Amino acid sequence: xxxxxxxxxxxxxxxxxxxxxxxxxxxxxxxxxxxxxxxxxxxxxxxxxxxxxxxxxxxxxxxxxxxxxxxxxxxxxxxxxxxxxxxxxxxxxxxxxxxxxxxxxxxxxxxxxxxxxxxxxxxxxxxxxxx
Numbered sequence: 001x002x003x004x005x006x007x008x009x010x011x012x013x014x015x016x017x018x019x020x021x022x023x024x025x026x027x028x029x030x031x032x033x034x035x036x037x038x039x040x041x042x043x044x045x046x047x048x049x050x051x052x053x054x055x056x057x058x059x060x061x062x063x064x065x066x067x068x069x070x071x072x073x074x075x076x077x078x079x080x081x082x083x084x085x086x087x088x089x090x091x092x093x094x095x096x097x098x099x100x101x102x103x104x105x106x107x108x109x110x111x112x113x114x115x116x117x118x119x120x121x122x123x124x125x126x127x128x129x130x131x
Contacts (some may be wrong), residue, residue, distance in 0.1 A: 009046035015061075018047040038085030041065045045093055055097050066090040072098055072108050079112050 008025055012018035022043040026036040041062045048058045059068050072095055079091065095108035 006042060006046055009043045009050060012047055015044060015047055018043050034085050037065070038089040041093060042089060045096065059097055062093055066093070068094055068097075069095065072112065077110060 008021035010020050012021055019040050023036060023038045023063070026039040030036055030039070045058055045062055048061055053061075066089065068090055072091070075091065091112055092109065096105055097104040098108060101111055
């Protein structure tokens with residue numbers, strides 16, 4: 001996920017606006033339905049974290065788009081690298097929600113050996129910083 005796609009969470013004044021801006025931006029940068037739909041929960045996670053919502057509430061909000069009922073530890077052994085957003089974005093979000101520090105976020109993301117564009121810490125840090 002392009003870091004600029006996440007930046008819309010900083011200028012939005014509501015969750016709905018963040019999602020609309022995400023859609024507008026990713027339509028240009030990705031122009032693919034899977035990429036566009038994958039950006040939305042990342043942007044929404046960042047927006048909600050910036051609003052001070054607890055991790056459990058962010059997880060619940062994002063669960064409407066993705067199954068997040070797993071831990072990184074529970075999938076680490078069987079997880080296989082994929083560029084498909086459907087199979088990498090939820091893992092990146094869960095890694096961010098499980099972190100205890102920014103360093104831990106990096107470790108969790110790297111431990112999956114997944115899509116480095118999606119799992120990179122820039123996307124995770126905003127969720128962690130605002131927990």
